[in-house]
Amino acid sequence: GLSTLPRGTKPPSRLRARARSPLACHVRGVRCLRWLHHSEAREAIRGQMPEFSAQQILRLCSHFHRAFLQKDKGQLIALASELQRHGHLLRPAEVSMALNHFAHSKILDEALWTTFSETLIQSYIEVDCKALGLAANAYARAMLQHEETLTFLARQVEAVAWKGQMEARNLAMVVNAFSKLRRRDEELMGAISFQLKSSARALNAVDLATVANGYARLWLHDAEVFEAMQEPLIDALPSCSIQNLAMIAHAYGRFFRRDEPLLLALCRQLLERQRRCGEVIPAENMGSIVHAYATRLRFCPEEFLRVVEHSLPKVVMQMELPDTILTVAALKNMPKESFDFPRIRGPVFAQCLKFMPKLMSSGLVSVMAAAVHLEHENPQFWTQIFWQGAASLRGSTWPAAPAAALALLLVELQGSALAKTEMVRLQEALAESVLSGGFSEMPLETLSDWAKALSRLQGFEVLKAPVLSEATRRLGAGVVPAAARKGLVEALQQMHGERLFEEFPFLARSEPTPTT
Secondary structure, eight states, X not given: OGGGSOTTOOXXXXXXXXXOSHHHHHXXXXXXXXXXXXXXXXXXXXXXXXXXXGGGHHHHHHHHHHHHHTTOHHHHHXXXXXXXXXXXXXXXXXXXXXXXXXXXXXXXXXXXXXXXXXXXXXXXXXXXXXXXXXXXXXXXXXXXXXXXHHHHHHHHHHHHHHTTOSOHHHHHHHHHHHHXXXXXXXXHHHHHHHHXXXXXXXXXXXXXXXXXXXXXXXXOOOHHHHHHHHHHHHHHGGXXXXXXXXXXXXXXXXXXXXXXXXXXXXXXXXXXXXXXXXXXXXXXXXXXXXIIIIIISOOOOHHHHHHHHHHHHHHGGGOOHHHHHHHHHHHTTSOGGGSOHHHHHHHHHHHXXXXXXXXXXXXXXXXXXXXXXXXXXXXXXXXXHHHHHHHHHHHXXXXXXXXHHHHHHHHHHTTSOSSHHHHHHHHHHHHHHHHHHOSTTOOHHHHHHHHHHHTTOTTOHHHHHHHHHHHXXXXXXXXXXXXXXXXXXXXXXXXXXXXXXXXXXXXXXXXXXXXX
16 A cells, blocks of 8 residues: 555655564554545645545545644645635535634634635525524634625624524524624624524523623623523523623623522522532632622622632632722622621732732722721731822822722721821822812812812812812803702812802802803
């Protein structure tokens, strides 16, 4: 058999060695046959692949798929030229398979994708739901925006979905693909929503989580779709991975959709896994779950608190900066009376100390607010965060909202003995920063927060006159909405006292009237 190989082609040396026994001869013979079986693929890499005829398309696709499974990019590229040559004979499923393999193998050659994109459009003659789902998935995995092809796929899926004929699995793939590419196609999603309302039960656990997450990515809150998915989601929770559960929580949190039966069932599923096998929420999923429940939905049942108590101390040191900030900021929304704060304070704020030099304005305020809420009294922590806050204020201009939030926090801290020297430096830096920025462009709510803070905060006398001047200017001009007027006037009264109405009589009126 070896003598029939093309000239210059040599088998591996282990096959050319003399066999010393019948058994060795047999083993080497089997190895030789296996090597010959892949000889065509080896020749392809060397540019010696014989051309496939039109009758060998299935064989060509089989070779191509085998090369993908073997993760042989060189062979994939070599065989792709043969697929291109026979493009007019390929079916949609075969073109979609090729695109999917390119995406998984990170073969992103622009000319190659352009050719196969054109082939996909030309090959689509009859309905093939699987091909549509696979093709959409390929573009999403490769993160390629081929406008013409994606528009074509959207219109085809739309036509099939309005008839209720898309397979549920492929619907989920299309939702995931278009959401990853951030393509909010209203007509497409309308058709998909129409079919999902009647076929939600056909989705498995992964597909349900994918659909919920896809709608969240697109900021598309279709209440009827989520209602249709409620019972299937509850039934599928035991089959969901932690990542799937995090995707569901994130989607409901993004839409402020407080579906208590589902959210409670999700927490109980996490708690059951914790009690059964000690499973913890991984670091990469902790932030999204805690942020969704405690910050977005303000829903903290006992099961949720027990899960956080168990998992957070074990994974917080592995969390990245964004997830750490999301989690720490959410802690201030959890009830003190039913949450074991002493158990988590040490690990959580040790992680915050590690990230302290990287924290920006809102991050510093969130960490400080959580530390106040959890009654964290570590001197090293407070010295470091006060110093970091002062350095940040002097080194950059803070947005108005975090600066006002910091002022309100300093009201709560001014009676404590924590790092007094550093706290005074922080107050001085805050006053300088706010004065340099002024109050004229400050949002009304933030101006009210400053008035509330200055009514109780010592050492900020220099800011009271500018705040009063700007607030009375807006109130006198009648540009303050009636709903916000009462709160701002009350805040000014706290800051300026009863003489406020003597100096500015128009503030005593219940209705805003433009005043010179």
